Amino acid sequence: MATAMQLKGKKVLLGITGSIAAYKMIILTRLLVKAGAEVKIVMTENATNFVSPLVLSTLSKNAVFRDLATGDSWSNHVALGRWADLMVMAPLSCNSLAKMAAGLCDNLLMAVYLSATCPVLAAPAMDADMWHHPATRANIEKIKSYGHQVLNVNSGELASGLIGEGRMAEPEALLVAIESTLREDILKGKRVLITAGPTHEPLDPVRFIANHSTGKMGAALADAFYNKGAEVCFIYGPGSKMPVFPGIEKIPVTTAADMYEATLKAFDRVDIAVLAAAVADYTPSVVEDKKIKKKEADFNLALVKTKDILKTLGESKQGKLLIGFALETDQAIDNARKNSLKSMQILSC
Template sequence: MLTSVLQGKKILLAVTGSIAAYKIITLTRLLIKAGAEVKVVMTKEATKFASPLVLGTLSKHPVYRDLTEGDSWNNHVALGRWADLMVVAPLSCNTLAKMASGLCDNLMMAVYLSATCPVLVAPAMDEDMWHHPATRANIERLKEYGHTVLQVGAGELASGLVGEGRMAEPEQLLSAIRTALRAKTLQGKKVLITSGPTREPLDPVRFIANHSTGKMGAALADAFYEKGATVLFVHGPGSKLPTYPEITKVAVHTAAEMYKAAVAGFSDVDIAVLAAAVADYTPETVADKKIKKKEASFTLPLIKTQDILKTLGENKGGKLLIGFALETDNSLENARKKLEEKKADFIVLNSMQEPGAGFGYDTNKVSILSSKGQISESTLASKAEIANFIIETALESDK
């Protein structure tokens, strides 16, 4: 089963002299937790702001600081060729100038000039330095080299001023690193994901809904994006959102709104995955004022909502269409019936009877039914792993 895009990736963190260097401690922990292998190279000035001992302990590798240590030589060529991605963070104004001009006067610069992998930089400096013409020219030079340059943030700076120049936060850096390491499996493909619950209003204060959290849909959106696809994410209220800011998000509330957004989005995609828990029925009328409690019983007339999966199945052409089914009994029988009636290519079956699976959990266990008659079953795993399992199964079967 496929795992995180960072699993097994080799990340070289180059830390330069800036107060923002303390953030690299958190970033290192996040990368290790995501399954990456991390090595750290620091300039002499950087060691004044972040402890090499801490970074070495977290990364489980010695921290590289000098071209020579005792009678040993740090092979900057091997280190530069080791990485899948070199991340210079924080990138000080001084190191920026060195990188732009190719000046090589320390180990970090020797490694940078030897690197054969993509380079991502996260600048950090005071506002006046950031806006200086020399800095702007150096930033443009790095972009010309093909490097990814993260935008600085605005806020309180080390000088006490408030303005632009803050380095991106560790979570933003993690997202940028994951984006930089995206696979090309689905490059050029467009994917529609529906996710989360819908809410069908009774009156201005009440609605009919379900327990969906949107965790599975968000995991699918992230997994498709990590494989190079362009993702449109249509989500109901309160849904968990995908990690990547580059994923287009469309918020809806009712089943009718989700139907409209999904049908509109479907016209321009190659793959659609309908993971949302859409209401099957909606109130026939919506009261314009709060319904008061009066009688001992209350009858609520409901009407069917429009069937998104069926509509897309009738108009899918050569698109790949994946639906979801959550069952409490006769699971396989009901899922097969849904697969045939809705003209889907796959139905992902969730069972409420499976411990650790279903609404609200961070884990899931699914059976994937194919229109070709195949059934693929997962183990209980994280929803990120299940998302990759669904994509892998669909792509292999669709060949």
């Protein structure tokens, strides 16, 4: 899941319609507030049958809006529509989807939606047969033509007991989609290459040499660059933690040689390269085509040096920003400096 406080200062308006999936909005509201967003909520009357406005108002720290008018006062739907940086219709029921497509305005939520001047993100939720009905498919395409982003539904057990498509995206996926939509533009137009994780150097069909790298740092860097507006290419070794944003290009590799080739190829089209992968320094000189059998005598393994990715890029970086990491167990700064070139920046870990 994306890191906390990435939405600090952002204004998110949640539109909740009548669906059993409305309970997920309790979790999403909490995630948004934790990420630093200011959250306001508009509900349809049917939505209140599935989730309590009191719970949502407590979590969002704002009053929940339901009615166009209450007593002698009215809810300023125009102000609400203009307040938000993003309006999220979730769960979006089949009925409310049809109203959005047709431009109907018979409740506060639809009035706010039609008044909204911000981007709109929709997360449908309905039974499988309703989801696949031609009218629903046409309505989805209709609201997409308005410029709205529509999240894919999930497949699984539905409230009807059927198994199929129609489940609303999970709150964590919604949070990622919201963060993607509200990305900053500080690095807009910049292309960034990130490498992460270990490499596996095979001995035989079942064994390999590796290290303890998890790829967490590289994944976090990829998400951070993407969140600032950059286009990101993520090259990762086996078992690496993955970035959360689906818009990040992801290229899997296995060996040090694989990572060398993939990184050199991608380097030509980026402005910044951050090499955070723990690439093997040595690889077996011979890879057996059958499993090496256990023997009584000592086993000697011949290794050859792998190609130095950071050094190769540093020698021909052509004005690009190149950052590498040196993992040391002693005299970290001194050893990192010895390994560095004048044409690159080395960060010691």
